[in-house]
Amino acid sequence: MVERTVTERSAGRDCAWCGTWIVHTGKGRPRRTCSKACRNRVSELKTASARLDRDLAAGRIPTQPRREVVERTVTEIREAVPTRAGEWETLLEELARQLLDVDAKRGLAHRPYDHARIYHAL
Ligand SMILES: [Zn+2]
Structure with missing residues (x-):
């Protein structure tokens, strides 16, 4: 009988913000971003997205214009009927x-x- 064991571990991944390749050292949890700046950008995006979803659901952000002004110009050209x-x-x-x-x-x-x-x- 042959005993066979297969294990998988992350060797690396793209940065969630900038796409830079991040090599996983094998220690700890694999990093999702390459730097603190990228981590902050991802966090800001997540926060803003959640806020947008809440505001849209609550109707705080109009999906259609509240007021719209339509201007219509009608031009009539009448040729004068001769009288002489x-x-x-x-x-x-x-x-x-x-x-x-x-x-x-x-x-x-x-x-x-x-x-x-x-x-x-x-
Ligand atoms: Zn990055």
Whole structure:
């Protein structure tokens, strides 16, 4: 019969704060941090995390904004309707120009179905 014993012990680990490799000497409890500064940072983080959890649970920290201001700007641009003959003349000249402009792709000259609507409107 063969008696076999397997033992394990920590040979080292990463620092819980900075990740520096810590070699375990075999004496005492394996260290979790490489220095006192790292131990303090881990402790502070743990304390702050616990405080945050308590404050969130108690509703002391709002998860949504308490007040929100939404500004809405509406801009309306109204073109003036001509009231004088000269103004109508200018406007109708522009209509005639668009109706005759065959170079303008998708322009009025290429949309004969709109010509009847314009005629009736006039
Ligand atoms: Zn460290």
